[in-house]
Amino acid sequence: DFDQRWGWIKSGEGELPPNVLWSNCFTPEAYDKLKRHHAALSFWEDAQADGLTLDKTHYHFHPAVFVEVFRKCGWLSESELTQLLPMSAMRPSGHGWVSEPVTLTDRRKKVIKENRVELNNALRKFGISSTPLRMAAFFGNATQETQWFDKLYEGNTTAWYQPWDGRGLLQLTLPDNYIKYWRFRGRTISQALKTALNAAAVKARSERKSDALQDARHPELTAEIIQWRGQVSDGQYDPTQSAGAYWAWTGAARFADESPVMQREIQIVSNVVHVYYRCESFGQVAATVNFGSPQKDTRNIAKVNGIVARYQAYANALVVLMDDTVIFPYTEGFTATVPEGFERRKP
DSSP, rough: OOHHTTTTHHHHOOOOTTTGGGGOOOOHHHHHHHHHHHHOOOOOHHHHHOOOOOOOOOOOOOOHHHHHHGGGGGOOOOHHHHHTTTTTEHHHHTTTEEEEOOOOOHHHHHHHHHHHHHHHHHHHHTTTTTHHHHHHHHHHHHHHHHHTTTSBBOTTTTTTTTOOOOBTTBBOHHHHHHHHHHHHHHHHHHHHHHHHHHHHHHHHHHHTTGGGGGGGGOOOOOOOOOOOOHHHHHHSSSHHHHHHHHHHHTTTHHHHSSSSOOEEEEEEEEEEEEEEEHHHHHHHHHHHHHSSSOOGGGGGGGGSTTTHHHHHHHHHHHHHHSSOOOOEGGGGOOEEOOTTTTOOOOO
16 A cells, blocks of 8 residues: 555645645655665565464654754764864954864773763753753863863963863862862762862962962862862763753753744955854853853853854854754855855764
8 A cells, every 4th residue: 555655745735744845745756766775675475474473553653853853862972072173263362253173082082981970970960951952052162162172171270270271161269169069979079178279279369379278388289089089080970960950050951941042153264254143041151150140231141251262162052962953144145054164073
């Protein structure tokens, strides 16, 4: 009964399945090819000839539906994590802007490979992988903050907040955030040490130098605590767990869950127009992650470190994770499901 079931695809008659247009109907030649293909795959008659009883009424998985259902797990492979890196990123330089390629180095491959399983576990644990929108917003920040998976430790020896500089997928920074994470993990940190380190951070910020934060200034800072700090970037567990915990306690998901409205923007780089897409709800996620608390004042978005590159990473992640459901405006009123000038990274 192939013709009975599939005849509509050739004749353009009868009721069409959802989302199928008449223009998609097959030519007679294409229809005959499809019929031959089905016949070649069919084994019902052969099975019955061998004495097996098979009812012709049976259930099929539609390939698209199969993929749609199983994508809900949110578990990312190495190739999928690799695709979350945009092909290029812009940053301010001097009085202008530069656009630089994001190359897939051996170091970046190593960071992805070594942290993939624990990262996926953290995405599940903290409810980030429950929706593609949350994952896109998370990676829009995490890829930029780690310099495109190049480093999990800021290592900025000139920073006023060193040695409590950024570590992990979301670059946990300053003693207060480290202590908050350790207490979340059930570790004991004395209130006296917390108070002393916070006071030192205030002093270091005002002086714009890190002398007050140096380990030697704090005798209660044990070797074990210093080891814990290093594990936030170097351990097998803490780089991802700290990012998930930080995401949770800052409340970033409240903005990530909003449907993205993409707005076309440009930067001129060496007299060449480069397009990127601004999104206010993601900008609020970036500001929340960058400043450590929900940012309702959208004017703060412009102050976020590397905001344009984060926008680029977010747009790339939306394409990879959202199955062509986000609309990107082009010039002259045109729209598309990929950003203008978009280049997909091949895994």
